[in-house]
Amino acid sequence: MKLSIGRLTEYLIYLLSFSFFAGKSYQIISGLIIVSFFIDVVRLKRWAVFKDPLFLIFSAWCAYLFLSALWAVNPSYAISGASHLFMWCLLYLAIRSTLVTKQQIDTFIMLQAWVVLFVALNSIVQFFVGYNFFGIPLEGSRVSDLFNERRTIGHLLPVWLGLFGSMLAFPGFSKKRYLLYATALLGLLLTLPLTGTRGPLVIMAIFIPLIAWMSPYRKWAFTALGGLLVAMMCIVATTPVLMDRLETLSHPFKDQQHTRIPIWLTAIEAFKDNPILGVGFHNYRYRVFDYYEESFESDEINPETGKYAYHAHSPWLDILSEQGLVGIGFALAMLATIAFSAYRSGANVLIGSMGVWYAFSLLNSTLTLSSARWSYFMILAISFFAIILNYKKATAEKP
DSSP states (O other): OOOOOOOHHHHHHHHHOOOTTTTOOOHHHHHHHHHHHHHHHHHTOOOGGGGGGHHHHHHHHHHHHHHGGGSSHHHHHHHHHHHHHHHHHHHHHHHHHHOSSHHHHHHHHHHHHHHHHHHHHHHHHHHHHSSSOOOOBBBBBBOOSSSOOOOOOHHHHHHHHHHHHHHHHSSOOOOHHHHHHHHHHHHHHHHHHTOOOOOOHHHHHHHHHHHHHTTTTTHHHHHHHHHHHHHHHHHHOOOOOHHHHHHHGGGGTTTTTTTTHHHHHHHHHHHHTTTTTTTOOOOOHHHHHHHHHHOOOOOOOOOTBBBBBBBBBSSHHHHHHHHHHHHHHHHHHHHHHHHHHHHHHHHHHHTTHHHHHHTSSOOOOOOOOSSSHHHHHHHHHHHHHHHHHHHHHHHHHHO
């Protein structure tokens, strides 16, 4: 019975790989993972799992977010937002504490590779044919998710890039395994510009050369990377919409003058008025009109019609406005812990942290902790990094 429950958690984590694009099924599977994990912990009295440094930081952070209900305009939203985030942190703990052996992690990453290859093939077909395998049309020359037009895929790609890039930097795989992981990585690199997502491109410019350099097949890696870059440039050059998106990198804030910038300015005003504690977790939306100024000239905030932004569209401004400097302290403690672990573990683990640095960077305007959906993928990036850490430890241990 004990063994079957532990294996159930493991199999549910494998299943999680197939649920990211199927509506809210990822939430259901995540909940089942957490329940089965805790049953296993109680039965086996594995209390040591709660000593994980990142989980301790998460727990203290979420306790503060729950506490923010005391000064939030809408305390129920602060509590519900903190509850969602804590659930994702429990998922992190379950993944970190379950996938610990080399065989388990190899199985997980193999499944990820096949999921990624299907996602990449689906995106390529959608781009060139106009529809993907599930009949979802191409929108403005930008590929979408598998079953709808939401672009979750654009924010998952950096997480997967870090995962497969890290695997390619580990020695000892068979040539077939290297080929599978390399093909998955190339598929991701080809898919990324098709999504029109710009933020990950900057992170890629840092990590992709490092991945090629760390590969046991360095010559072939740089050759494949060069060929891929040529292919990507040809696709972008012949697609006006994608070309326009990439050209905005030279002036990243010009097209945000009446959209994101007014939202950021409003968040800054909220922080200036509540610098220590913020306005309360998940409460930016309820204080928008208190801090918005007409001079910001926003197309997305209008006090007369009641139109408002749901969050600050920036991981750090979201934390500053809703959690204040206390929240920033927790975020910096978390990232410092991850950075120290990556530094101590070597370049292959550093590559595996790529998704984390994107998720908590200024390069995206979607991922925020106050959004239940997007905070899921932020914590997932940390969970994938933890898998790489476990793999490093497992491969370093003597058989």
